[in-house]
Amino acid sequence: MKLIVTGGAGFIGSNFIRYILARHPRYSIRNLDKLTYSGNLYTLRDVEKNRRYTFLRGDVCDRHKVQEAMRGVDAVVHFAAESHVDRSILDSTAFVKTNVLGTQCLLDAARHAGVKRFVLVSTDEVYGSAPSGEKFTEECLLAPNSPYAASKTGADLLARAYFRTYGFPVIITRCTNNYGPYQYPEKFIPLIVTRALQGQNIPVYGDGLQVRDWIHVTDHCAGLDAALHQGRDGEIYNLGAGNEWPNLEIARRILQLVGKPDSLLTYVQDRPGHDRRYALNSDKACRELNWAPKIALNDGLKQTVDWYLSNSEWIRRVTARVYRSYYRQQYERRDSTLAKVLNRGGKK
Ligand code: NAD
Numbered sequence: 001m002k003l004i005v006t007g008g009a010g011f012i013g014s015n016f017i018r019y020i021l022a023r024h025p026r027y028s029i030r031n032l033d034k035l036t037y038s039g040n041l042y043t044l045r046d047v048e049k050n051r052r053y054t055f056l057r058g059d060v061c062d063r064h065k066v067q068e069a070m071r072g073v074d075a076v077v078h079f080a081a082e083s084h085v086d087r088s089i090l091d092s093t094a095f096v097k098t099n100v101l102g103t104q105c106l107l108d109a110a111r112h113a114g115v116k117r118f119v120l121v122s123t124d125e126v127y128g129s130a131p132s133g134e135k136f137t138e139e140c141l142l143a144p145n146s147p148y149a150a151s152k153t154g155a156d157l158l159a160r161a162y163f164r165t166y167g168f169p170v171i172i173t174r175c176t177n178n179y180g181p182y183q184y185p186e187k188f189i190p191l192i193v194t195r196a197l198q199g200q201n202i203p204v205y206g207d208g209l210q211v212r213d214w215i216h217v218t219d220h221c222a223g224l225d226a227a228l229h230q231g232r233d234g235e236i237y238n239l240g241a242g243n244e245w246p247n248l249e250i251a252r253r254i255l256q257l258v259g260k261p262d263s264l265l266t267y268v269q270d271r272p273g274h275d276r277r278y279a280l281n282s283d284k285a286c287r288e289l290n291w292a293p294k295i296a297l298n299d300g301l302k303q304t305v306d307w308y309l310s311n312s313e314w315i316r317r318v319t320a321r322v323y324r325s326y327y328r329q330q331y332e333r334r335d336s337t338l339a340k341v342l343n344r345g346g347k348k
């Protein structure tokens, strides 16, 4: 099988490329990636000499480039996206371009090239915040709250429409929060690890009691592999791990693994429109794809922390100047009365 992976120089895409090359010895992969701030070829240095892997630099919004990439391809797994909620709050322009228009461009090119399967890597954020005690199924209403989530919902609904309108063989997966090796340290877990290692404060938004369902990236890759091979055309599959924990608890566990004190935790102003909880019902994926997450959170966190400890050169390269100026822009303005009270150990 000839696969196109878009966004393969990013966190999940690069893990997926490694996963597929290792498990499917007859598959070849073409990685189409623009190499934005979060994409880095250093992440793929271990596969770049593999004869079943090729890299094509390009923007998923570039119609000619995408058509060229699509030639002779059997299936597409589409990861490329602007992926960080906080950046989408600062400016959502690139989010709408890449996530909505880029997806439309790929869907059109794939349809015209006769691609037999198109997996859209969507997200649980399309459902919005989960009420306490409830888990979203694939039939639930979509109610995205951030510009990032809204742009991913646009992509998700476009893919659905291409199946309904053209019978184009699309599969949509909606996964929860991933963690693991090669995650850009703007996201919570690698941000905690990389800052804690340097003894820097850890910014905790609001009261830190927002809940996320954490899945190891390898379990997500296994779910995508299963969807690619066993999924039914036009179907949506939730991929969650059932590891629901408040952010503060996750931060404390990581500090313990790194051997740093809880005093590094610093409450800062909350994210506007912050979703309180994500939670998915993944029964359909377990039943139809014969998939289940396997990596226990404590084991996965330890493996992840160990990976960052052993890969200081990767951290150094991705946290160069652009990262530091982003950090200043994002965090210097975060201050609030609530944050000051919480930092003094007071109550809300
Ligand atoms: P990431 O930011 O680490 O990687 C994104 C990759 O896409 C980068 O390599 C970047 O260079 C590339 N890219 C960005 N714009 C592009 C464009 N216009 N053309 C071509 N390439 C472009 O993101 P990630 O965390 O690996 O997420 C991958 C996908 O998975 C995204 O679609 C995201 O919405 C989805 N997802 C992520 C999570 C998570 O927890 N990280 C959970 C569920 C779903």
Ligand code: DAU
Pocket: 083, 084, 085, 086, 122, 123, 124, 125, 175, 176, 177, 178, 186, 187, 188, 189, 191, 203, 204, 205, 208, 210, 211, 212, 247, 271, 278
């Ligand atoms: O749920 C899937 C989504 O998970 C993906 O679609 C997104 O691409 C991915 O970025 C992620 O979104 P989140 O907003 O949940 O992830 P993030 O790592 O940014 O934040 C996780 C939680 O930690 C969230 O409640 C906000 C909080 N947080 C985050 C940062 C960066 C902090 O408290 N402090 C921080 O500095």
